[in-house]
Amino acid sequence: MSKTSTIGSELGDVKGRRFVFVLLENFTLLSFASAIDCLRLANRRLGREHYTWNLCGEGGDTTNCSTGTSLKLDADLEELHRDDTIVLCGGADVQQATTKRLLNWLRREARRGPAIVGLCTASYTMAKAGLLDGKRATIHWENQDSFAEEFEEIELSKAVFTADGNRMTTAGGTASIDLFLKIIAQDLGEEVANWVADQQIYNSIRTDQDTQRLSVPTRIGVRHPKLSMVIQMMEANIEEPISPSLLAKEVGMSTRQLERLFRRYLNRSPKRYYMELRLQKARNLLMQTDMSVINVALACGFASPSHFSKCYRAHYETTPYRERGSQSARLSV
Structure with missing residues (x-):
């Protein structure tokens, strides 16, 4: 048998x-x-x-x-x-x-x-x-x-x-x-x-203790422990952003050293990288919820809708209001 x-x-x-x-x-x-x-x-x-x-x-x-x-x-x-x-x-x-x-x-x-x-x-x-x-x-x-x-x-x-x-x-x-x-x-x-x-040639079975996303070093293609720690702190503090000086202090670096670290590995300043994370979350909220633009701005650490709109336009070449309008039109088809 x-x-x-x-x-x-x-x-x-x-x-x-x-x-x-x-x-x-x-x-x-x-x-x-x-x-x-x-x-x-x-x-x-x-x-x-x-x-x-x-x-x-x-x-x-x-x-x-x-x-x-x-x-x-x-x-x-x-x-x-x-x-x-x-x-x-x-x-x-x-x-x-x-x-x-x-x-x-x-x-x-x-x-x-x-x-x-x-x-x-x-x-x-x-x-x-x-x-x-x-x-x-x-x-x-x-x-x-x-x-x-x-x-x-x-x-x-x-x-x-x-x-x-x-x-x-x-x-x-x-x-x-x-x-x-x-x-x-x-x-x-x-x-x-x-x-x-x-x-299924599936040789790494995951449990409900395994997280979805790749680790920070794998995602950014850089294995630098202090850089990873800073990015993790940024991702965990979108609504109330942490200043670059405090981020640097948390990992035992000066603000200037942190600046050089980001420039060397990510070709942008810590402030710019943090802004991109916040704007990405904002775009997700605009596309997937009916939250007002003002509430989206606050949820992503922007003190005023005008500043949010200015930053959003610079990055995505459209305004949050137009983004929301185009999404609403698409979903109503």
């Missing part, structure tokens, strides 16, 4: 599980494919269909992923079984994809008590439906600023995935693999999960 059939027979009494993938318009293909392929491979390891899945979405016909490819759906948003696991697949423009009908359906189904998973930006949809109140959750790092501003009652994590009771969220991309390997390990054991990872 082969090892595959042995494992299949050993787990023969384990109840199967159905996943209902809810594909939001412009969902991220990688997140979805990573999750569903884990289930496919687990079935292959067992030699039977332990996991089954359906694809559903508004209208029940087809939906588009962020690459422009259309996928055929199995069903509209319909009543599910109590034991189904709902997997929301988000992506670009998640605010627009999170419709009133979807939220009403999700709240109704949640009352049955199923496990609910949010992939990529679908954490936003879960939060909007009130399913993450008082819970720990994560979302793609690019959406973290806007998520934190809108959902203060949720404990936002920078981890690749989170699991809080029967609510699970991922940061997107290959983080789906890490979460679904955890689900498979809980359902069928570590051996099956490790086999699936091997099949």
Whole structure:
């Protein structure tokens, strides 16, 4: 008897599980494919269909992923079984994809008590439906600023995935693999999960203790401990910026030495680098929230809207008001 059939027979009494993938318009293909392929491979390891899945979405016909490819759906948003696991697949423009009908359906189904998973930006949809109140959750790092501003009652994590009771969220991309390997390990054991990872050539399985982003030295391409420490302090203090002199003091340098360090490795002054970080956060908030321009300015450490607008125009060649206007027009199409 082969090892595959042995494992299949050993787990023969384990109840199967159905996943209902809810594909939001412009969902991220990688997140979805990573999750569903884990289930496919687990079935292959067992030699039977332990996991089954359906694809559903508004209208029940087809939906588009962020690459422009259309996928055929199995069903509209319909009543599910109590034991189904709902997997929301988000992506670009998640605010627009999170419709009133979807939220009403999700709240109704949640009352049955199923496990609910949010992939990529679908954490936003879960939060909007009130399913993450008082819970720990994560979302793609690019959406973290806007998520934190809108959902203060949720404990936002920078981890690749989170699991809080029967609510699970991922940061997107290959983080789906890490979460679904955890689900498979809980359902069928570590051996099956490790086999699936091997099949995917996935040799560095992450846990909910691993963070999403690359380390500062890797991101900037420079391995200088004091430079990394300063950048970490900058990233952690956007709303109330720290002066270059205090940053330098914190790492045991003079302001002039800090200036030379930034010029040498990043070809810009500490002040300029800090400004770019603040403006990037501001742009994320303008593009992803309905916060007023004044509140965005304050959240990013600008004392006045006029100074914010001047700096924004110099960097992005447009004003915050025009940026907000163009985003609103795009989302209303």
